[in-house]
Amino acid sequence: MALLPWHNIETVLLDMDGTLLDLHFDNQFWLEHIPQKLAEKEGKNIELCRQEMRESYAKVEGQIEWYCLDYWTEQLGLDIVEAKQEIAHLISLRPDTIPFLDALKAKNKKVVLVTNAHPGSLSLKVEKTQLDTHIDELISTHQFGVTKESQLLWERLQAHLQFDPAKTLFVDDSQAILDAAKTYGIGYTLGITNPDSKKPENKLHGHITTNDYLSFLDDIC
Structure with missing residues (x-):
């Protein structure tokens, strides 16, 4: 597995469904x-x-x-x-999510949830998981009117968050969305190959991939 240069990562943008929560x-x-x-x-x-x-x-x-x-x-x-x-x-966190989020926060990374999920769905999942207590900001792309597949979303998201793309990590389980982030200039992308615990792993191309955040815990700095 390729290593991420955690020392150069200031902001971590995270998808929700399949990335922090089980897609089942x-x-x-x-x-x-x-x-x-x-x-x-x-x-x-x-x-x-x-x-x-x-x-x-x-x-x-x-x-x-x-x-x-x-x-x-x-x-x-x-x-x-x-x-x-x-x-x-059936709503549940991935078992490796909270240790990963807490490790990021312990190293003072800015942690932001960026989901295409509707605000109603986001609210229900936060209510069931208390995910918000481990994240700096929760964003539904509905507030920008476009999805993560669109370059316009990335422009609006950067204007909102003021992150440095070169020092940003984006984590998702979608090939198309990971590709869109890379096209925009996001410095680091991480693909999740096991979004649904009840299904076989997916293959993602052109990105560092993982099926277990715990493998990063010793390296985050």
Whole structure:
């Protein structure tokens, strides 16, 4: 595993779902729970509903609508926030998250959560995990109107946070988003290969990768 030059990193920007939290909740919610609720609501076959939802997701993938609870509430005629509450017991931190965050804070790194998740989803997950007590600032990209896939987001984020890209580490589990950060000029990127604890690891290319933050704890300085 390649080493990160922690002595040169001042700011750490962190994704949430799959990066700090187990992605199992989100995969279960969008790929199983929502199709099941639609099948019950519309009297359709569950597999047909799964296929229709996959097609609906693909149409807006990477756009702000993909992450917007209001958009899906309107599109599907379901109360998405209420539906999330129904399986909120599945929301969980990765087991290596808190030791990693605390090590960063102990070395005076500025730690910022930057998620594409809707503010309603962010609030629910903070309520369930108390993640906010280990992070300096929580940001939903909805406040900027664009997602991390967009270069405009990175421009607006830098203007907001005033970070030095050359001394910034960005951590995410998405190939497209990691690539966007690197294109913008973020000095260091770290890809998470095991976002969902119930699924096989992913392959990410062009970035340092890890499946365990604990491997960095002795090196953070």
